[in-house]
Amino acid sequence: MYNSNQPRVPKGSPDGGQWIGGHTSRSAFDEMSANDKMRFIKSGGEVLEDSTDPRLELSKMVNALPVVINPNLGNEATTISGVRVEIGPKFQAYPKQIQLEILTHEAAHFHELDMWYLKNKADWDLAARTKAGHLNGQTTPGEIIVEAYSVAWHDPGFLRANAPGLLRDLRDGIIAVGLPMPPLLRST
Numbered sequence: 001m002y003n004s005n006q007p008r009v010p011k012g013s014p015d016g017g018q019w020i021g022g023h024t025s026r027s028a029f030d031e032m033s034a035n036d037k038m039r040f041i042k043s044g045g046e047v048l049e050d051s052t053d054p055r056l057e058l059s060k061m062v063n064a065l066p067v068v069i070n071p072n073l074g075n076e077a078t079t080i081s082g083v084r085v086e087i088g089p090k091f092q093a094y095p096k097q098i099q100l101e102i103l104t105h106e107a108a109h110f111h112e113l114d115m116w117y118l119k120n121k122a123d124w125d126l127a128a129r130t131k132a133g134h135l136n137g138q139t140t141p142g143e144i145i146v147e148a149y150s151v152a153w154h155d156p157g158f159l160r161a162n163a164p165g166l167l168r169d170l171r172d173g174i175i176a177v178g179l180p181m182p183p184l185l186r187s188t
């Protein structure tokens with residue numbers, strides 16, 4: 001079991017209270033059932049209808065996560081791998097896109113991409129392979145590799161520019177644990 005307690009520093013800034021996506025008003029959201037609310041949160045506030053959209057695979061995987069709301073959680077989210085993902089009040093204060101980025105990060109913990117990395121690659125100075133010495137504030141190998149998974153989906157140009165040395169290991173790990181492959185890595 002893995003408990004991720006390192007705080008995550010998203011690229012965007014928290015946008016207090018505004019977490020209703022594009023065409024969904026606050027009142028429409030309030031009328032949704034609890035299940036629909038959770039589905040809406042997990043989709044990043046976007047309904048994907050194009051079956052050729054590669055994000056559909058990501059969306060399905062994220063929707064399958066057992067996510068529970070923990071009102072006492074200090075971090076925005078935490079994962080007990082293979083068991084559940086917990087989201088807290090900080091998570092709910094983020095804009096939709098950042099929520100999806102966080103859930104993508106937590107999904108990689110859930111499916112033990114970090115464990116795979118530490119077991120099979122064990123590069124304890126993975127941060128040295130990033131240009132800034134960290135990736136979105138993540139500095140430890142397990143956190144860097146799961147954050148790289150989220151960034152590969154949501155900001156591939158940033159990952160390619162700032163951590164090109166991670167791409168091959170990341171791709172190997174994604175194949176090994178069976179996560180959806182981000183388009184960036186499909187031809188690497």
Ligand SMILES: [Zn+2]
Binds near residue numbers: 005
């Ligand atoms: Zn984490």
